[in-house]
Amino acid sequence: MKLSEFWYAMEYEFGEAYSRVLARDLVLGQCDNMTVLQALESGVPVRDVWWAVCDTQELPESRRFGPDIAPKS
Numbered sequence: 001m002k003l004s005e006f007w008y009a010m011e012y013e014f015g016e017a018y019s020r021v022l023a024r025d026l027v028l029g030q031c032d033n034m035t036v037l038q039a040l041e042s043g044v045p046v047r048d049v050w051w052a053v054c055d056t057q058e059l060p061e062s063r064r065f066g067p068d069i070a071p072k073s
Contacts, residue, residue: 001047003040009050013063028052 010019023036030052031039039049054064 001045001050003046006040006046006050010053013059014057022053022057026053026056028056030055 007019010023013019014022023040026036027033028036028039028049031044031049034042034044036049036053039052040046051064053059
């Protein structure tokens with residue numbers, strides 16, 4: 001996952017403004033209790049950060065791949 005895809009998925013799922021709030025404030029236990037932005041800045045793989053956001057926000061698997069990407073079976 002590219003960083004641009006991460007932000008597209010965040011904005012699609014949470015809206016432009018709220019996705020930025022989540023990135024700044026949401027603490028991810030799966031990423032050593034860093035916020036989304038801290039995890040990205042410290043080099044945690046973008047895909048891992050996205051999955052941690054999905055887990056923390058309890059997104060169903062069907063919504064974790066973006067609006068036009070079907071999950072791989």
